Amino acid sequence: MIEVFRTNDPVELNFAENVLRQAGLEPIVLDSETAGAYAGALPFIKRRIMVIDEEAHQARSALKVAFDDLPDD
Template sequence: MKELIRTNDPVVLSFATSLLNDAGIHSLVADQSMSVLEGSLGLLPRRLLVESERAGEARLLLVDAGLGSELRTEK
């Protein structure tokens, strides 16, 4: 899986996840349960992951939706 977004903003994650799901691209928000360790302060960022073979397609979709500035750089 490839990491596309790393953020503390739940609205960005929700929007991106919804876009990907509507396009049929499986995604996973990692580190959601870390709030137990951090005391629900929202300090630790959540990561949006997609299937490696569909990462390019997902990236284009998120850029078209205006989330280009949220994307992690490709490695």
């Protein structure tokens, strides 16, 4: 498994998960419970999205396109 995304923002996390699922990948989120339990106290604990090694390039490409296409505020 390879990490392809890391954040504490639940909206970004959900968006990234959905992007990967729409690309036909099966992302796995790690550290949700730990990050949630220590929210605010330990902000350096972030939730991580992992994919299998063979899908890492495809996952990173999908996330790059999705996040680059977001409108600037």
